[in-house]
Amino acid sequence: MKKNVLFIFTMLFFAVATNAAVLPEDRTEVLYHSFDGGGVTIDGPSVLVRKDIADKVSVWGNYYVDFVTSASLDVITQGSPYTEERTETGGGIDYLRGRTTMSLSYTQSSESDYEAETVGLGISQEFFGDLSTISLGYSQGNDTVMKNGSPDFAEPAQHQRFSLGWTQILTKNWIMAVSAETVLDEGFLNNSYRSVRFLQLNGDVGYQPEHYPSTRSSDSLAIRSMYYLPYRAAVRFEARHFNDSWDIAATNYEFRYIHPYKDQWIFEGKVRVYDQTQASFYSDLYAYQNAQNFLARDKEMSEFSDIALGLGATYEVKAQWLSFFEKTTLNLFWDSINFDYANYRENTAANSEEFGLGNEPLYSFNANVIRFFLSASY
Structure with a gap:
């Protein structure tokens, strides 16, 4: 029995990831998340509740809050540090009929200068003796971009997302998933505050x-594979490639090792490597004003790479006073991420004076990401 626990966990992981024809278990999760790096701190709580009805319908609701404090490089070189709050609420329903699962979701988020709402539809089908699952998804987001201090500024942005996925159980120990996604964005797609610099x-x-x-x-195209090892552990590998019409191409690779310990612990370790090319219209320093039709200096549009190292632990609580829950776990995950930019420079006034415009040191920073949550299934 113990030997099968991790493999079942593996199956459930891919089933949830691809919306296979198994309703998610009833559960409540309370999460605290934190990002700290590059002069930016983001943290806040999240609460998720999911409940099935007659083993055919599963409904869920989620409340999520970000508290943002930003003194990033582009903020302090173009303005003053700021704080803001973003609130997101969402909900959805999954309907199971035979080997087919149909899903509908709605998410709305609000902050002082950005409003967003997204509607998503999905369908998945199991076949070949439940060894294969194909899934289709579509979502549409309608956003409004605003600007604090400019009450008349309000620009629309629309986002459409199409996804296709295939999950295959290859052997009793090995499962693989392939997914493809196309995203179409239209409208005001840049930050309403950010500027470029020129000589x-x-x-x-x-x-x-x-x-x-x-x-x-x-x-984007991604492949994920998970293999259950003879001594109860598992390894997971992921590779993803991305390219867009702005000439950005990106790849990331992730390797994860999952190891249970006794009856109550599961430990994880991972390494993830990411790199991307710059947008065709990006420049750290333009030669003159209005140097080209499109202008960008957002560091996320530049050429950069990052490497993330992560650790995680899950502990199943078996206290008597929690016996009315089927399963209760405490989960803690920590990632350390190092970002290195190939053509985005640390353009503080002191650096520009010391090294000259366009010759400042290249920018890099470290970030820590923490996720701690309580999950109770019933």
Whole structure:
């Protein structure tokens, strides 16, 4: 019995990831998340509740809050540090009929200068003796981009997402999933505050607002595989490739090792490597004002790479006073991420004066991500 626990966990992981024809278990989760790095701190709580009805319908609701404090490089070089709060609420329903699962979801988020709502539809089907699962998904997001201090500024942005997935149980110990996704974005797609910098005729630096194309299309392909080892552990591998119409190409690879200990512990370790090329219209320093039709200096549009090392632990609580829950776990995950930028420079006034415009040190920073949550199934 113990030997099969991790393999069942593996099956459930891929079933949830691909919306296979098994309703998720009833559960309540309370999460605290934190990101700290690059002068930015983001933290807050999240609560998820899921309940099935007559073993045919599963409904869920989620409440999520981000408290943001930002003194990032682009903020302190173009303005003042700021704080804000983002609140997200969402809910959905999954309907199981035979080997087919149909899903509908709605999410709405709000902050002082951004409003977003997204509707998602999904369907999945099991076949070949329940060894294979194919899933289709579509979502549409309708956002409004605003600007604090400019009450008349309100620009729309629309996002459509199409997804296709295939999950295959290859052997009793090995499962694999392949997924493809296409995203179509249209509208105001850049940050309403961020500026680019350029050289003025007198040799000083000047600033003007970023200007992105009003459309963007992107495609991604991912493959994930998980293998159950003879001594109860498991290994997971993921590879993903992304490219878009702005000439950004990105790849990431992740390796994860999962190891149970006795009856109540599961430990995880992972390494993830990511790298991307820059957008065709990106520049750290333009030669002059209005140097081209589209302008970007967002570091996420630049060429960069990162490597993440992560550790995690799950502990199953078997206290007598929690016996009315089928299963209760405490979960703690920590990632340390190092970001290195190939053509985004640390353009503080002191650096620009010491090294000269366009010759400042390249930017890099470390971030820590923490997720702690309580999960109770019933």
